[in-house]
Structure formats: structure tokens, C-alpha cells
Amino acid sequence: MSRKAHIVGVGESQYTKWGRIVDETEHALALKAILTAVADAGLSIDDVDGLASFAEDRNEAVFIAAELGLPELRFGNMVWMPGGGGGCAAVANACMAVEAGQAEVVVVYRALCQGQYMRFGSAAAEMMVGDTSADAPEVTFQQANTIMLAAMGSVMPFGMLTAAAAFALPFRRHMHLYGSTSEQLGKIAVTFRQHANNNDRAVMKDKTLTLEQHQESRMIADPFRLFDCCMENDGACAVVITTRERAQDLAKARGRRPVQVVATEQGAPKGYSFGSFTNANIDDDIYATGGTQQMANRLWRKADLQPEDVDVAQIYDHFTGSVLMQLEDFGFCKRGEGGDFIDSGALSVDGGALPTNTSGGSLSEAYMHGLNHVLEGARSLWGESCNNVADAEVCLVTSAAGVPSSAILLQAS
Amino acid sequence: MSRAKNPTPETERWFPNSMPAPMVDHHTLPFWEACSEHRLTVQRCTACNHAQHPPAPICSACRGNDFEQAEVSGKGTLYTYTAVHQPITYEEKLPFIIAVVELDVSGTGCANSVRMMTNIVDADDGDLRIGQAVVIAWEKVSDSVSIPRFKLDGLSLQQ
């Protein structure tokens, strides 16, 4: 029987505004999400023999395996693609493990309790700002002890310490080259919010958003306004990967169509390092993009699918501008036409050509470093989304653009 | 706030001392040491003339490891920018501008142009257009540390 990897279960904890979860630890949330996802698959936790994560996960697999009481941990894996670029890559690694026979059932998980740690949006600044006391010593160089600090150390004297500023730089150039606008970004935010308003799990379930509110929201890093930036949240989510052989039985028992991970890719263009965060010398022809076009081309070839075959998409949305540029990277429209594509209403589940982020995404469901996009990808093919697209068979899920990234294509059979 | 231990700056100050100081390693230190002498440099490979910034252990074009820090003119063009409205240190004036500047490397023997992350000072974001000419504006923050920021070139002529 085929060992081709399938998604068989998904689960999450409650998602909240960042800092709201104070009476549970981050690793307890991870356990909760994993147990929920395994139960959703119709498996026993004793069936799990692999764990995979990404983005410098604090909740190391060896401890999670011990706390879960797994009979044996045969595969423990972490992606090196930075931050939200690695969510789909973690799924990819889980798929490779089950297809290679290194594990039978791998759970990919992500837990975030930013109130108990430093928030991503401010962590770098909090770590690195200088001594501001009146008797501060003379300003001198600090020692960069790691390759990461050497890279950051060359840009942080200019205040390059937040993701908003890092990803605003390429999008500002996109606006210059192609005439894309803040209003087009606003339409992305508004559409995803409308999707989240139907989603009981969404942090923004009860908060509506209009284009006017978007345009009046305060500037964060020009051209990104408040509502162009994703949330920061507490919570956890998990996805269960196993072989086709098991997936067919599990799907039948759940009354679901099996959802196969038909293709996975990771990609970092030449010299990309940490993307626009640290690298001002990204090649000119890809600077004002999501940096994911090469990877996207490989993904389509590997899956033998085309952009036109996609029924529903879950596009990583740390910033609205990155969504627009990824739509171009993945070939849903031509380079420079992302704004027109958005103006056409394409992203809306209400009749759009490419219903996107049907759960609300990181802008409006929850910021789980994009692993929640994978959960929604499976649900959208099972017909278990809060915003189902009729007869959807193919779903694209992407991870963060503007940094080394990853993507997967899911197909119901 | 008094800063008795900091020398009186000889150049203008645009950012507070709380803005992070450069973090350096063995490879990037020569760039920052040249900055302290108000010389803007890029790392040029002596074998193939590939220029790169920030400096790295080996040349990403030919993988050689013999370099010089080639001094550039301090002129450039604005490649992209963002006006940051969120405080980094809670002391700087907002918004401030982070920019990517394409450096003029003419006369250096460098085989390629190089961009660097920097700030544009003495300008409102409404003044900025991608492609504008910019010129170095050194900010001396101490005897050992100067930061290469930029301003619009020819601004004084327009006034």
C-alpha cells in the first residue's frame, strides 16, 4: 500500500489576544492541540511516533514526547527556515518521514504564549536597545557572537528591528514599480475579516472591519497601517500526518475524503539570508516580490497542477502586502497585477475567483505562525470550514513570504 | 537627559544613544572601524572584484577570502524606504525613515553595485521618491562609533 502522506486530523486550543493565557503553560497548550488533533483523526496518542515543528519552537519534541507518554519518539524535527517561513516546511518534513518509513504518524505542532515570553513584534527591540540611563557608558560596539547577531547587528543601528518595517521595504518598492495601493491592501484585510466573522475560533470573530476603518487606522511602518499587520496571539494548533494506507481507513471512519499532501517545497532564493529583514542586496528582479516564485514554479511542476486548478488558498498573511506579492509569485496573476486581482474581489469566499484565508488567517483568525493555515487547508477540503467553497478539491497553503519560505498543495481524493 | 560621559558630538545627532549600537564580529568590524573615520566602504574581493555588504568571511561569487574595504563616494540612490511610526527605543523622534540605498561604487574597481540598509535624515517621508539622489550624513555617537546615515542630495540647494 502507498505511504503517500495525508493529513488525517487537525486540532487547536482556544486562540486569544496575546498575553491572555496566563494560567496554562505554552507546552500544556501544545499537548492540548496535539491530543485534540490526534482524536480528530480517530487515532490513539499511542500511534504517534514523530513530532515536527519550526520557528525556534521552545516546546522541544523530546519533552513533548515524554509528557505525552509516547511509546517511542522515532522522528523529532525542526525546520531552519526562519519564523513563519517554516510552517509548511514542517509539514513537508513530516510527510517525508512517513513516506520514507522513518515514522508512521507524525504530528506537526505550534504553540505560542507571547504574554509569557517576549512578543515577536518587539522582542528584537527589547533585547537590543542601548543603555538609556543618564550615566550610560560611552557607546561602543557590541560583540556579535552568532551569525544571526552579526546579520542583525549590521542593520539594527538603523532601527531595523520589527517585521513591519522589514516587510514594508519590498512592498514600498512594489508600489513604486507597479502602482499598487494602500486601498488594495485594505481590501485584503477587510475580506479576511469578513471570513473570520463566520469563524467561532477567530480572535476577531465579533469585530467587523471596513475599508474606511482600515484607511483611518494608524500607520505602523508606511505603507503598512495597523490593519495591514497580523495579530499576535496565544494558543496552539496541530496537524496529524500519516500514510495513505492509514488515511483511507481513517477518512472512511470519519466520513471524510482523504486529503493528500500532493507536493511540498521549501525555498530561499540565492543570498536571501533572513530576507528583507537583514538583506538589502536581494536580487533586483525579486526584491519587490515575496521571494517565493522559484519555489512556486517547482511546486506546480511537482504536483502537476496549475494555479487555475486551485479551488481555495490559505496564503500566509503576516502583512497584507505579502499576500499581494505571493499571489503574483504563485502565478494567480501576472507580476504587478496583484492589486487588480484583489480589486476584482478574487479573495472573497462570496463568489471570488480564489477564495483565500477562509478562516481569517493571521490577520483575523489567529497568529500561529501560519500552521493554522494548514489546519484550514484540510478543513476546506473536508467541507468542515466556517466558509466552505463548494466542491473544493485543491488547496494551496503557503508560509511566510519575504523570508525563506515553504508551501504545500493539498488535494482531496 | 545629561550624557556627561559621552563626548560632545562633532556632527549632528538625529537618533538617541538608546538606538542600538552596531553588533560586530571579526568580519564586519573593518566596515565599522572605517565608519568611525567617516569613510564609507564596501567589501571588495581582490580575486574577482565582487563587492558585498555587510562584509562576510568569503566572497559569495568566487568563494575567495582575500578582501579590501573599498572606499565609496558616499553618494547613492534611494532604492526603497519605510517611515517607521512605532517607537523602537521610546526616545527617538517619530516617524523615522529606514531606507535601502544603492551605493555609487564608481572608481572603486567593484564589479557590481551594492545596497545598504540605512536611515534618511532631515527629510519627511512625503519628501521621498524612490530613485532620488542621496548622500552620506555621518552621525558620530562616540569616539569609536559613527553611523552612516543618508540625506537627500542637493537639499541645501533647493532651500
Ligand SMILES: [Zn+2]
Ligand atoms: Zn570573489
